Amino acid sequence: MSGSGDGADIVYRPRWRPGGHRIGAHRGRDAGGLGTFRDTVNFLRLPDARRIDIRASLRDPFEGVAVRRFEARSPVETYALIDLSASMRFRGRADRLGLAAALCTGLARSATRIGDGFGVMAADGAFRDELYLPATRHRAAATLAAARIGDAACAGTSAEGMMEAARRLAGRPKLVFLVSDFRWPAALVTQVFSALALHDVTPVLLADTAEDDGLPAFGLVELDDLEGAGRRLVLLRPSLRRRWREREAARIETLRSLCAPFTRPPFRLADRFDAEALTRHLLTT
The missing domain is CATH 3.40.50.410 (von Willebrand factor, type A domain)
Structure with missing residues (x-):
């Protein structure tokens, strides 16, 4: 079930950092007022007096004013x-x-x-x-x-x-x-x-594990082609079941290589x- x-x-x-002004849950590529602390920049780059970092400013040998910049969540x-x-x-x-x-x-x-x-x-x-x-x-x-x-x-x-x-x-x-x-x-x-x-x-x-484990090793099996080819009766043998499984494994491996x-x-x-x-x-x- x-x-x-x-x-x-x-x-x-997500593998990329989203942009935009709407607040969300993911690390964004833009700087914003809310989010995770990112770094400090010079006041001239981000003239926002509300986010002045006093300690970082006092440590600046060039007596610049540092502003905290935050990583926006998008x-x-x-x-x-x-x-x-x-x-x-x-x-x-x-x-x-x-x-x-x-x-x-x-x-x-x-x-x-x-x-x-x-x-x-x-x-x-x-x-x-x-x-x-x-x-x-x-x-x-x-x-x-x-x-x-x-x-x-x-x-x-x-x-x-x-x-x-x-x-x-x-x-x-x-x-x-x-x-x-x-x-x-x-x-x-x-x-x-x-x-x-x-x-x-x-x-x-x-x-579906029934596609692998549900096939008997030997016996008559009625197969239904869902793509329109109808039903047919097949005598399943160990060699045929093995080829079936090998083809499925090859199909999945091909899919993986196409994804890469x-x-x-x-x-x-x-x-x-x-x-x-x-x-x-x-x-x-």
Whole structure:
């Protein structure tokens, strides 16, 4: 079953220092009146008598006046980009869309709690306008949009609409969680990652242990191709199961190599959502 990570917050730290005048939770690139102490500068560089540092001024051999400068705290915009192609209908030990919705709900709660905006975009072969939410700091709106992902229809045979999602994110850098099983052609993965290169992107690889452990060593298995090729009966043998696992391992390794020039390493989300595991990934990559 998919879970909500016991209500724990997702803690994240953008790779860049955001700018802007709005007060937020992240270390900004600008100096401001509030925040962490940064350094002292000459009064002529920052003529603010309220922040004169008496001790630093008295120590100045040139008898200059020192002013304390603080590191501004700024907000960021956080987006979840959700793949709604047909393979996302998969249900094994968890409902794949349910996992995506649990992740989005955790992000919505965590972002809005610290004053960040949270937005949702979804796509299959086309951009899904009905699920689009521009980044908002309104917690109820963000949580509602996140929950709607769990009830979305997955019928598209591709994820080409992700390119439109990337175009709509143009502008200042954002924190982006790209949520998919990534059963895409390698060329599309590269195109989407490249289009999002301005942003701080974490690919979230949705997986299910039933895909690995649920296959018998020997026996008849009915396979359903969610991309539209129908069902077929397959005689599973140890050699075929081994090749299946080898191909899956190679697919994930290819994804990791495609991520390297553009994004953080992928985070594997299998069976249930764990906010603390995602936090550890974000703070160590």
